[in-house]
Amino acid sequence: MTEVPFPVMSQADPAAVGILATWYVRDGETVGDGQLIAEVQMDKVDMDVTAPVAGTIRLSAAEGEEVTQGSAIAVIE
Amino acid sequence: MTITDTTAAQATRRLNTSKAMVEAIAQEMRADPEVFYLGEDVGAYGGIFSSTTGLLDEFGPTRIIDTPISETAFIGLAIGAATEGMRPIAELMFADFMGVCLDQIYNHMAKIHYESGGNVKVPMVLTTAVGGGYSDGAQHSQTLWGTFAHLPGMKVVVPALPADAKGLMTSAIRDDSPVVYMFHKGVMGLPWMAKNPRSIDVVPEGDYAVPIGKANVVREGTDVSVVTLSLSVHHALDVAEKLEADGISVEVLDLRSLVPLDRDAILETVGKTGRLVVVDEDYHSFGLSGEVVTTVAEHDPALFTAPPERVTLPDTPIPYAHSLEHAVLPRHDRIEAGIRKVLG
Numbered sequence: 161m162t163e164v165p166f167p168v169m170s171q172a173d174p175a176a177v178g179i180l181a182t183w184y185v186r187d188g189e190t191v192g193d194g195q196l197i198a199e200v201q202m203d204k205v206d207m208d209v210t211a212p213v214a215g216t217i218r219l220s221a222a223e224g225e226e227v228t229q230g231s232a233i234a235v236i237e
Numbered sequence: 238m239t240i241t242d243t244t245a246a247q248a249t250r251r252l253n254t255s256k257a258m259v260e261a262i263a264q265e266m267r268a269d270p271e272v273f274y275l276g277e278d279v280g281a282y283g284g285i286f287s288s289t290t291g292l293l294d295e296f297g298p299t300r301i302i303d304t305p306i307s308e309t310a311f312i313g314l315a316i317g318a319a320t321e322g323m324r325p326i327a328e329l330m331f332a333d334f335m336g337v338c339l340d341q342i343y344n345h346m347a348k349i350h351y352e353s354g355g356n357v358k359v360p361m362v363l364t365t366a367v368g369g370g371y372s373d374g375a376q377h378s379q380t381l382w383g384t385f386a387h388l389p390g391m392k393v394v395v396p397a398l399p400a401d402a403k404g405l406m407t408s409a410i411r412d413d414s415p416v417v418y419m420f421h422k423g424v425m426g427l428p429w430m431a432k433n434p435r436s437i438d439v440v441p442e443g444d445y446a447v448p449i450g451k452a453n454v455v456r457e458g459t460d461v462s463v464v465t466l467s468l469s470v471h472h473a474l475d476v477a478e479k480l481e482a483d484g485i486s487v488e489v490l491d492l493r494s495l496v497p498l499d500r501d502a503i504l505e506t507v508g509k510t511g512r513l514v515v516v517d518e519d520y521h522s523f524g525l526s527g528e529v530v531t532t533v534a535e536h537d538p539a540l541f542t543a544p545p546e547r548v549t550l551p552d553t554p555i556p557y558a559h560s561l562e563h564a565v566l567p568r569h570d571r572i573e574a575g576i577r578k579v580l581g
Contacts, residue, residue: 179428181428182253182426182428182437184251184252184253184437185251189249195250196250196251196252196256199253199428201428201429204429206428223432224432
């Protein structure tokens with residue numbers, strides 16, 4: 161099981177909070193290694209999130225939800 | 238594992254419309270060194286509506302070219318490069334800005350092939366952002382596709398959905414005619430714009446082309462035909478789903494291009510339902526909506542079992558105030574009212 165963290169986008173503030181902007185996958189889908197799975201936003205900057213491993217993805221954050229950088233947005237089993 | 242489980246877990250690669258458009262550009266640039274992209278803020282910024290995000294990193298500043306704010310100069314540059322055999326893509330940041338560079342577009346880009354007796358081709362793409370709905374004012378919110386389509390010599394494509402954004406871009410770049418590729422800001426799937434779930438969908442990987450000039454029935458129905466394009470396809474599909482609960486069966490035809498206009502597809506859907514609602518985010522008069530109605534009237538007015546309805550932008554500049562802007566745009570409430578009107 162591999163956690164997918166909200167990427168670290170602020171070096172200055174370890175507890176910085178961003179937004180889960182877009183999911184490109186649905187809960188329970190099979191994803192490939194490196195596949196685009198989400199887009200996140202912090203301070204008007206967008207960043208793509210790709211799958212670190214292949215497997216079945218379980219989403220743990222909803223679109224529009226605020227998430228602290230570094231904390232999990234999904235796990236891949 | 239049952240068959241149902243397999244289906245549920247089926248891996249599907251989704252993109253938003255902007256990433257789908259960029260993927261097509263990148264694939265064509267890898268395949269053909271003559272393809273390059275130029276315009277304002279298309280380099281490091283990645284296009285103000287993400288039409289070129291990431292391309293500078295892969296292709297560098299000689300093929301992804303940031304230009305000064307001089308549309309006549311850089312569209313003219315693209316035309317010259319195209320006549321010499323390159324395949325430029327020039328971005329006009331907003332279609333609204335056509336006024337400062339129209340001579341290059343309609344007197345040169347669109348006419349050179351004809352004026353040269355077919356000896357000189359202009360294989361370029363003119364990309365441009367269109368449409369309103371986000372309070373950007375009267376000079377940054379127009380679609381103007383009817384104006385481009387009215388002037389002969391250019392193909393005009395208007396993708397609504399992510400897969401078409403990729404497939405039509407591929408075809409536009411490969412086409413030997415000048416193609417105007419008009420992307421609505423509201424269909425791009427950008428995190429900072431209004432959320433629109435249909436802007437994120439499965440996009441075929443690898444080489445993918447959608448032929449220019451073929452409309453697409455994006456929803457089948459039997460009671461009424463909504464003929465539309467661009468962001469209005471999304472709205473029409475939302476309304477069609479809602480009206481299904483009332484027992485109203487709505488067919489939605491996405492035109493996908495104005496030039497060529499798929500008149501056969503218009504006749505086919507109106508022949509099937511007998512009732513036509515044209516939803517067009519361009520100005521009401523002298524434009525696409527009248528052309529669609531005329532297509533049926535000239536062929537066989539008896540196809541109409543009810544007078545057709547046009548849901549369009551009133552002939553007025555687009556208001557800045559959010560409430561007023563939404564009042565004039567062809568959004569869900571007006572589309573539903575139009576459908577109910579033709580149903581009597």
